[in-house]
Amino acid sequence: MSILVNKDSKVLIQGITGTQASFHVRRSVDYGTRVVAGVTPGKGGTMHLNVPVFDKVAEAVRETGANASVMYVPAKFVKDAVREAAEAELDLAVCIADGVPIKDMMEIKEMLRGAKTKLIGPNTPGIITPGEARLGIFPENIHRPGRIGIVSRSSTLTYEAVIETNRAGLGQSTVIGLGDDMLIGMDFIEILDLFMKDPGTDAVVMIGQLGGTFEEAGARYYKSLPDKKPIIGFVAGNAVPFGHKMGYAGDVITKGHVTAQDKKDVMTDSGMVVVDKINDIHLELNKIFPRND
Amino acid sequence: MNIHEYQAKKILSQYGINIPKGRIAYTPLEAKRAASEVSFRGPWMLKAQIQSGARKKGYFLDKKAGRKGGIRLVKSRRDIVREAEKMLGSTLVTVQTGPKGKLVSRVYVEAYNKVDKIFYASLVIDRMAPAITLLVADTKDEDIAGIAVNKPEKILRVPLDLITGASPEQIQNIMEFLKLGSKVAKNLETFINGMHQAFVDYDATMIEVNPVGVTRHGSILALDAKMSFDNNALYRHKDVSVLQDDYEEEDRELKASKYGFQYSEFDGSIGCIVNGDGIALAAMDLIRAKGDFGTACFLNVKGGVDKDKIAAGIKIIMTNPKVEGILINILGGFLRCNLIADGIVAAASQVGLNVPLVVRFEGTNKDEAKDILEHSKLPIIIADDMEDSVNKLIAAMEDSD
Numbered sequence: 183m184s185i186l187v188n189k190d191s192k193v194l195i196q197g198i199t200g201t202q203a204s205f206h207v208r209r210s211v212d213y214g215t216r217v218v219a220g221v222t223p224g225k226g227g228t229m230h231l232n233v234p235v236f237d238k239v240a241e242a243v244r245e246t247g248a249n250a251s252v253m254y255v256p257a258k259f260v261k262d263a264v265r266e267a268a269e270a271e272l273d274l275a276v277c278i279a280d281g282v283p284i285k286d287m288m289e290i291k292e293m294l295r296g297a298k299t300k301l302i303g304p305n306t307p308g309i310i311t312p313g314e315a316r317l318g319i320f321p322e323n324i325h326r327p328g329r330i331g332i333v334s335r336s337s338t339l340t341y342e343a344v345i346e347t348n349r350a351g352l353g354q355s356t357v358i359g360l361g362d363d364m365l366i367g368m369d370f371i372e373i374l375d376l377f378m379k380d381p382g383t384d385a386v387v388m389i390g391q392l393g394g395t396f397e398e399a400g401a402r403y404y405k406s407l408p409d410k411k412p413i414i415g416f417v418a419g420n421a422v423p424f425g426h427k428m429g430y431a432g433d434v435i436t437k438g439h440v441t442a443q444d445k446k447d448v449m450t451d452s453g454m455v456v457v458d459k460i461n462d463i464h465l466e467l468n469k470i471f472p473r474n475d
Numbered sequence: 476m477n478i479h480e481y482q483a484k485k486i487l488s489q490y491g492i493n494i495p496k497g498r499i500a501y502t503p504l505e506a507k508r509a510a511s512e513v514s515f516r517g518p519w520m521l522k523a524q525i526q527s528g529a530r531k532k533g534y535f536l537d538k539k540a541g542r543k544g545g546i547r548l549v550k551s552r553r554d555i556v557r558e559a560e561k562m563l564g565s566t567l568v569t570v571q572t573g574p575k576g577k578l579v580s581r582v583y584v585e586a587y588n589k590v591d592k593i594f595y596a597s598l599v600i601d602r603m604a605p606a607i608t609l610l611v612a613d614t615k616d617e618d619i620a621g622i623a624v625n626k627p628e629k630i631l632r633v634p635l636d637l638i639t640g641a642s643p644e645q646i647q648n649i650m651e652f653l654k655l656g657s658k659v660a661k662n663l664e665t666f667i668n669g670m671h672q673a674f675v676d677y678d679a680t681m682i683e684v685n686p687v688g689v690t691r692h693g694s695i696l697a698l699d700a701k702m703s704f705d706n707n708a709l710y711r712h713k714d715v716s717v718l719q720d721d722y723e724e725e726d727r728e729l730k731a732s733k734y735g736f737q738y739s740e741f742d743g744s745i746g747c748i749v750n751g752d753g754i755a756l757a758a759m760d761l762i763r764a765k766g767d768f769g770t771a772c773f774l775n776v777k778g779g780v781d782k783d784k785i786a787a788g789i790k791i792i793m794t795n796p797k798v799e800g801i802l803i804n805i806l807g808g809f810l811r812c813n814l815i816a817d818g819i820v821a822a823a824s825q826v827g828l829n830v831p832l833v834v835r836f837e838g839t840n841k842d843e844a845k846d847i848l849e850h851s852k853l854p855i856i857i858a859d860d861m862e863d864s865v866n867k868l869i870a871a872m873e874d875s876d
Contacts (some may be wrong), residue, residue: 202809257707280778283708284600285678288637291605296766307808321838336753341806341838342861364754367607391753392603418756421763421770459764460757461862
């Protein structure tokens with residue numbers, strides 16, 4: 183079992199004909215992902231990487247039954263790409279691009295309010311259900327099928343968390359990067375909720391990041407649960423000195439300067455096991471799931 | 476990206492917001508001329524243009540600048556020249572600049588305006604909502620820095636509609652919160668919606684007016700202004716990007732940003748090259764936990780795909796004299812490890828490699844990357860995981876002492 187994507191997900195690729203897209207889509211296909219269509223305006227009717235290319239997402243959905251999208255479009259086209267995905271009522275859209283303007287993201291969040299489509303990202307490595315489907319740019323060779331869910335704000339530390347589950351002799355049910363940007367689609371609450379309900383997930387690794395209060399919101403949700411699966415948490419940034427800033431507004435909005443330690447404290451208080459070093463995650467996992475070798 | 480006060484005020488004034496009459500000056504003589512242009516008689520405000528708050532409470536590192544802060548009330552024309560001479564070319568330190576401070580290369584000369592009341596107003600993005608959110612507070616008795624820490628309940632937060640700005644009810648609430656007289660209502664609405672429209676039009680990430688002044692007649696004046704912009708949207712605002720003040724950026728930071736990378740400096744002696752914010756922070760945490768070396772700088776090459784740019788970025792670290800050891804942690808996804816390896820070899824062949832260098836590769840094309848380094852014959856140490864990489868580097872640095 184897994185959350186959001188599995189071997190039956192029918193995936194279309196927005197911006198399929200780009201160089202980077204081609205590189206990663208080929209790898210996703212080799213991994214077993216069911217890539218059924220591509221979308222690149224102006225290239226409809228052609229074939230690329232052995233799948234049909236369409237001008238519009240809606241056409242691709244009508245012809246192929248695709249229900250998820252990975253967007254490799256440049257940042258400035260993301261808003262339009264998400265609109266198309268939402269209008270075609272896809273279940274899931276994964277946005278890889280970094281550098282999406284914040285105002286565009288505010289409009290996107292507005293657009294997706296009440297929509298069927300869930301957005302992961304932007305600025306995310308994507309989502310992978312090991313052995314079944316890879317939507318994004320994950321280094322697939324580090325993943326192993328298993329029963330630990332991983333959700334992370336930091337792209338690179340997602341990989342670090344995957345390696346830690348491997349070191350513990352475990353594997354991953356589904357791995358999700360929420361994205362490094364200021365505004366993101368799905369957040370910790372939504373993903374933790376899915377993991378808690380997923381019969382294929384026994385425990386979760388949650389990696390937070392400085393900026394915003396997404397971790398605190400996730401922790402509050404977790405604390406409120408009557409039954410919970412274990413969560414191992416980590417937040418980087420203890421050694422960051424208080425650097426140069428401009429104005430006071432940023433601190434006011436978060437009700438003071440929020441440090442990594444503040445986040446860890448809230449997470450610990452919610453019942454998560456929070457580690458100080460990311461390379462200690464496997465030790466905590468083995469306390470819950472002892473190695474039998 | 477940030478801009479200076481006088482530039483922000485100019486933008487705000489295009490949205491119907493009143494600002495004191497002012498001129499910018501790069502020399503004491505220009506300051507004198509500016510003073511005559513903005514007002515027949517004093518007093519004037521002389522304001523150091525650096526991109527920081529708390530300038531008034533700041534201090535100059537240079538003796539010649541005197542003991543007063545970066546915002547000075549000046550009564551006579553002669554004093555304009557004298558005070559401008561003191562401030563120009565001096566370095567101003569505030570609680571927001573860090574101890575190195577910032578060089579004052581221009582001063583803003585403004586007509587002094589008497590006001591009856593002041594308050595704090597800013598627009599910022601509340602990422603949890605998400606919404607552009609107005610923050611206001613009465614700052615008569617305490618400044619905003621104090622209120623933010625001690626009495627956050629004294630700050631009113633008003634989420635604004637992205638398209639329509641503040642509603643009449645919201646304006647009414649703000650009026651009551653700040654205890655403003657009814658003759659201010661119309662002006663307050665113009666002020667807030669002007670700020671909001673400027674924020675939206677310019678893809679701003681922050682506008683702060685501290686203080687806002689209310690005159691005896693109920694007019695509203697922006698007595699200060701700070702504005703920050705979304706770097707990712709600058710391509711839509713060529714008129715703003717030309718305002719980038721390179722003097723506000725550290726040399727290496729600026730170089731790195733030209734290659735699309737992010738670079739920051741700290742007090743230690745280890746230079747880090749990483750490909751993400753999270754891994755940068757995690758590496759810094761480990762370095763701190765493992766001893767006294769500390770992080771000198773980190774370069775985040777993000778998802779770079781251009782070998783030459785990566786080499787140029789690595790050279791920035793290799794040529795930083797404070798760096799006594801280099802730690803490279805790359806978790807390749809979009810970024811391919813072999814490009815980093817090529818970059819290391821190219822950079823080392825151009826500027827030499829005189830300090831221990833430990834590399835840890837994981838993910839996309841990591842085996843190719845290791846091959847490249849092994850064939851290069853460079854004295855590079857390869858590590859298995861992040862903690863291992865920090866341990867190996869520190870051991871190598873202690874050996875070479």
